[in-house]
Amino acid sequence: MSPASDKDGAVDGKTDAMGMLGFPDPGPPLFSSVTEVRERLAAVGYLADDGIAGVVHLADRLAKPVLVEGPAGTGKTELAKSVARVTGSRLIRLQCYEGLDESKALYEWNYKKQLLRIQAQRVVDDDGTKTGSPGDDDGAGDGVTSSWRDLEEDIFSEEFLLTRPLLEAIRSPDPVVLLVDEVDRVELETEALLLEVLSEYQVSIPELGTIRAQQIPLVFLTSNNTRELSEALKRRCLYLHLDYPSLERERDIVLARVPGVTEELADQIARIVRSLRTLELKKYPSVSETLDWARTLVVLGVESIDAEQAKATLHVLLKYRSDLERAAKELAVAGEDRA
């Protein structure tokens, strides 16, 4: 038993390596250094730390997909979008959901249009004017088959192909960032399909032949970790765990994303959120919630947060009643006046 499985492993490795040989050219590097990644992302309002920037840099150099995992609202989706923006690439997004299949991820034939085309052909045939060779009795049979063959060729051509995001990314002549968002939602079979496309960067359509990528897209797969992804997919990818940002980075994110916020307020917001995340809560405030809170405070004209304002607006950050109560108590904003 075990020698056989050993052998399987070896074969696997080899095909992988051979696949590499046929790879399209990854093209010139997009970034010259990790620092450059960070600076250019910052210029479009995405604040990355060295870990994030480092993985983006490597993904470009090694031409490997990145699997970004972490709690909701920590900037996974935004990272892919921002990388597309700074590299001037086209962003192609495949939003995953349970039940997503090949026909929605890769391609499908537009059968309605095909049916219409066949019907149109029949009308033409019945008129008996355009097709076949009138007067040539012997060739009648041939005429029908060849016209069917023509028709078949016709309806399985590009014109009737509905291109879905994966194929779109493979076919694009221009640089692409492919975002496969929330990949943990798809079924195992679709995950296997993804792995295949991301390993070979080619798609074969029986009726059309094989379509090879002209450039390797920069791929980001995001996951909220609701289930474990397959080992094979993880092996194929670089891995980035996106956690809640540090105090400094969160403050900078607030400054970059919320118009009208002062540095002092942003700092205070980041501090309070950091303290909240040290508590034992059911759901921790995410970066998007920090930003919502900051916007709320700016609209209310708050310049510096005191206990009253914190208490009145904390529900923007925390969604569970028990979390709200705990936070109010621990941060001492519960307000003694009510007691």
Added chain:
Amino acid sequence: MLDVLTGFVGELRAAGLPVSLTESIDAAEAVHHIPLEDRDALKYALAATLVKSSAHWKAFETAFEVYFSMRGPQYEFGDDDSSTGDLDSENDNETENRGRGEGRGQGSGGGEGLSPEELAEMLFRALLSANDAQVAALARQAVSRFAGMEPGRPVGGTYYLYRTLRNLDLDRVLERLMETARASAPEGQLTPLEERLARDEFKSRLDRLRRELEDEIRRRLVADRGTEALARSLRKPLPEEIDFMHATRDELASLRRAIHPLTRKLAVRLARKRRHGRKGPLDFRSTMRHSLSTGGVPVDPKFRYPRPAKPEIIVIADISGSVASFARFTLHLVHAISSQFSKVRSFVFIDGIDEVTRFFENVDDVADAVHRINTEADVVWVDGHSDYGHALSVFWERWGEEITPRSSVLLLGDARNNYHASQAWVISEIRHRARHVYWLNPEPRAYWGTGDSILGEYAVHCDDVFECRNLRQLEHFVTELA
């Protein structure tokens, strides 16, 4: 570099991380694309290629710190060679090197001549002004002075850390920092919210200091003992391998963090198992019956599938001292995936026994319910020492009739009965009524039946007995159960 990398990958594997050949090749290639002297970049590059689960990060980080502790801007490459010298002369060299490298902070030059009081004072000021470079320099001084490290002594890093921390008295430092913050506030007073924020800020600076101390101690241990030996002794178990019975506080915390994703994963896997495990042999009759609607053409074959009824689970758990965390994690896990069972009922005991099913009803957080068990369950009868015999006979008397042929009964505990009577007949009776009776023991198999453990007396009446020392074994058992 390649050699170091090979050793490092070997260490990761030894620590239980599943690093494949492809991944180690990726890592070797990744290293070409980063500046070699940049230790952080190296760390992220290796993490991205070798570690594919956040649960493995801690183990990775420990191994990384040991293997690459001598790399970085302060150290030239090949520094490993000079580390064969004895510990003291090595220290002097390093301190000088670092002083030059950073070029700021008084920690560099005259540091050696500081009295303990001066050192403490400088550290306090560096912490107050958040001067990270100086905190780091002073941390190295503190280790030199307080840890009392001697070459060749087979003592763990935590021992040295403890000695250093005792001398630094960080609790006192925190209070002093708070006093200073209060004094400089308007009217000499902070609002409660400001108090909390200031305290959290100072705590995070103290955490950073603690990490600097740990790093320095580790560097010296590597210099003294060599990378491989040290890595082995520092190896951290993965969360799923942490022993329930001997977990430290930190480890318990990481177990608690691991259990939520685990329950989600299990629920999905079990639901899938139920969905897919359904195709049985072709059901000819049903196929023909259904084919009537298609004029007798059997277009839609029907399959016979055994529709396994969801089992009903009854958990009976010893929650006394040493096995308490095991019981808590098992109850947590079973209740978190209770939708996979038709019903879950839980009983906990020490020498008395109480039903705690109600704690788990209508709660949105199982952890809360588990917490209530500790404080509210009525489990002490005489003296609060485990008495399986008494607990089991009370169980039988009060609830025995409610066991049905659909019930799977799980008994949790080490069967250490303090030399009371076993009343093993209860298990035998339960077995007659129930579908299955399983015993889960958090002790290593080798200890079963030793001392006051009477597992053998119960085991003969069970369908099976499992060793359940960690989450991995527990997960395995639960998957089979549902």
